[in-house]
Amino acid sequence: MCKLCTNDAFSWNRIVAYNEKILSSRIRFSLMHELGHHILGIPSTSQEFENIVDYFTSYLLAPRILIHKYGYESAEQIRSAFNLSARASNNAFADYKIWFQYICQTTRKPSKPEIELENIFFPKIQAKEISQKSQTNLSSKTEERMSFFEELRRERGNDYMFQRAEAQWLYGRDY
Secondary structure, three states, X not given: XXXXXXXXXXXXXXXXXEOOOOOHHHHHHHHHHHHHHHHHOOOOOOHHHHHHHHHHHHHHHOOHHHHHHHOOOOHHHHHHHHOOOHHHHXXXXXXXXXXXXXXXXXXXXXXXXXXXXXXXXXXXXXXXXXXXXXXXXXXXXXXXXXXXXXXXXXXXXXXXXXXXXXXXXXXXXXX
C-alpha cells in the first residue's frame, strides 16, 4: 500500500505507513518525519512544508547540543554517529555551524531544553570526570579569541573575508 503513494512513508488520518524494505536509517527518518507533521500540525501540501518538517526531523535525530558535546567536525562524523543519510547529515552539520555561531555571539550557552538534553546524555557524574583544567583552558582561550574578534569587528566592520577568518580561527572550521 505504501509504495502506491511514496517510496518511504506517509500518514493518512492517524495511520502511518512505511516501506519496510528500505534501510532502517531511512525508515527511522521517515517515521520521525511523519511524527513531525503530527506534532507541528503541518500538512504535506508543499515542498516548503516538507522542508520545515525535514528540519524538525534532523534536529530530533541529531540534536545540535550532542553534535557539539561529542565534538563532531564533519557531516561524515554526524552521518556515522547518528545513522543519517548524507543529505540529512549535511543539513545537520550546516545548521550546527549556524547554531554554534549564534550561541557564541549571543547568550554563550545553549537553551534550557538543550541543556536538559545534554544532562541526559552527559550526567553531572561524568562531567566531574572531565578535567576542570582542560575545560577552563578551552573556555578562557575561546573567550580570549572572541573578545579579540569583537574588537576587530568594531574597528573594521563586518565583511565576508573577516567572517571567514573569524570562523576558521574561533571554531576551527572553514565556511
